[in-house]
Amino acid sequence: MRLWLAGNRLALYVAVAALMSAASYVRTPYSLMLPGHAVRLRDVVQVANHAPPSADYYLTDVRFAARATPLQLLSALVPGAQIVRTEQVLPQSVTAVEYDGIEREAMSESQSIAAFVAEREAGLRVPVPRTRVLAVYFAPFSPAKHVLRAMDMFVSLNGHPIASNVDVRRALEGVRPGSPVRVAIYRRGRERIVAVPTIRYGARTALGVYLTTIYQRPQIPVAVRYHLPGVEGSSGGLMFALDIYRSLRPCGNCAYARVAGTGTIAYDGSVGPIEGAKQKVIAARNAGAALFLVPRQNYAEIRSTPGLRVVPVSTFREALAALSQQG
Helix, strand or coil: CHHHHHHHHHHHHHHHHHHHHHHHHCCCCEEEEEEEEEEEHHHCEEECCCCCCCCEEEEEEEEEECCCCHHHHHHHHCCCCEEEEHHHHCCCCCCHHHHHHHHHHHHHHHHHHHHHHHHHHCCCCCCCCCEEEEEEEECCCCHHHHCCCCCCEEEEECCEECCCHHHHHHHCCCCCCCCEEEEEEEECCEEEEEEEECEEECCEEECCEEEEEEECCCCCCCCEEECCCCCCCCCCHHHHHHHHHHHHCCCCCCCCCEEEECCEECCCCEEECCCCHHHHHHHHHHCCCCEEEEEHHHHHHHCCCCCCEEEEECEHHHHHHHHCCCC
16 A cells, blocks of 8 residues: 555656646747836936936836746736737747847847937937838748848838838838738839738738848937847837937926836837837836836827826927926
8 A cells, every 4th residue: 555655646746747847848829928127228328428317218128938838827927917829929930039130130220210310309410311121031921922022122111111110110000911012112223013912910010021221320420329238129219219319408397307118219200109018117117217108009008007107109209298298
C-alpha cells in the first residue's frame, strides 16, 4: 500500500510539473497588453543650448507580451490589462525581430518629425524635407504583392499626397479592410496608378506592405538629441514635439506641472491615432500626471478615466492650447 501511494504521489508530482512547464513555455494564440511606463522626457531629450521645460512632459508606452503563455495570461488580472488575439497586433508572417525593426524605424521617424514641427511652431525657419516612401517587402498573405513591386515609390493614396509612413496610415483611415485603394507610384521613372487591395491589420486597415521612408533629415536650426533605449514605435511623436517646443518657448501660463500623452505626429502638425490608449492612460495616472493628451480618434476609449483630465487633440496647436486651459 505504501509503495502504491508513493507511486501515485510521484505520478501526481510529475503531472503537476508537466502542467507548470506547459503553462510557462507553451505559446498561445493570444497576446497581452499591460500598462507600461511613463518616461519623463527631460531625462531623455536634450535641446542644444536650452534648458528643459519647467513642466514635466511624459511619453507613455505599453508592455506587450506576444503569443503569451498560459502563465503570462494570468497577468490579465492586473488593472488595465487586455488580452488580444496575436494576429490583431502582429501578423503571423512577421517575426518578432522584423516587428522590432519596424518599430525602431518608426521611433526614429517620429523623433525627426517632432523636432521639425516643434521648431517650426516656435518660429524658426525649417525647410520642408524631401522624402520618398518605398515599398520594401510584402507580407505573404498580402494581395498587394500581386500589384506592387519592391522599390515602388509612393506618390499618393486615394488622392492624399504621401511623404511618410504616417501619411499612408492616415490615408487608410475610414477605408474598409478588403476594399481597394488607388495608389500613384513611380516605377522605373514612370508614374502610374494601380488599384491595391487592403487587409485588416489588428483594428485598422493596412496594405500588408512594409514601407520605409527615405528622407533628407530636416536641417533644423537647433539640434535635438534623444536617448530612449527600450522604447519603440511612433506614438511618442506628439509628446516629443511638446517637450522640444517648451524648451524653445518656455510656458508663461501653463496650467499643469505634469503632462502625459500619446499620439503620432505628421509634418503638417496633425496628430494621429495609436494603440493601447487604455494602458497608456493608466501609466500616466501612476506617474502623477494631471493632464493626458490623446488623439481624438482614441478619446472614446478613455474619456471617463478617473483621476486626471483627458483632452482629445487633432493637431499640435490644439495640444499647446490644452496646456494653458484649466480643467
